Amino acid sequence: MRNPYEVYREAGKQGSATRNLEVTVLVKGARLLRECQKNWNRLDNKDRLSRLNEACTYNQGIWAAFQAEAMKEDNPLPAELKRNILLLSVFIDKRLASVLADPNPEKLAQVIKINLHIAAGLRGSPEGELPFDVE
Structure with missing residues (x-):
């Protein structure tokens, strides 16, 4: 699985729509975690921990990328939004x-x-149009 930070950085260089990429990686991160959650009791401990590690690592990469972008001096976002990120x-x-x-x-x-x-x-x-149920 590719590091989401690298995917994010490469896409930015290629002029891709950053917002769409952010949406895509966030939804993928949520789906990986949701799959772990749904299959928790169906998997043996080794598979569960392997998938959990994969999902957590992917999500940590997403948020590390957001953090790195928010910390850039030339980031045009308002200071309060960068702080919240x-x-x-x-x-x-x-x-x-x-x-x-x-x-x-x-x-x-x-x-x-x-x-x-x-x-x-x-x-x-709106919240009612999330890609899948969050409950």
Whole structure:
């Protein structure tokens, strides 16, 4: 699986629609976590931990990319929005570390919701138009 930060950086260089890319990686991150959550009891411990590690690593990469972009001096976003992105990325990193340290499917719900709500906001979609149910 490619590192989402590298995908993000390459697409930016190619002039791709950054917003659409952000939506895509956030939804993919949410889906990976949701699949772990849905299949938690169906998988043996080794497969569960492998998929969980993959999903958490992917999501950590997404938020590390957002964090790196928010910290750039030439980032045109308002200071308050950059600060909020940084705070949210720290929260998500701590949450994912907690999940990896003490695996529990319920711990994934917050990151799934955050990813989907941010993606919906980037698309300009109301909450009712999220790509899948967040409950």
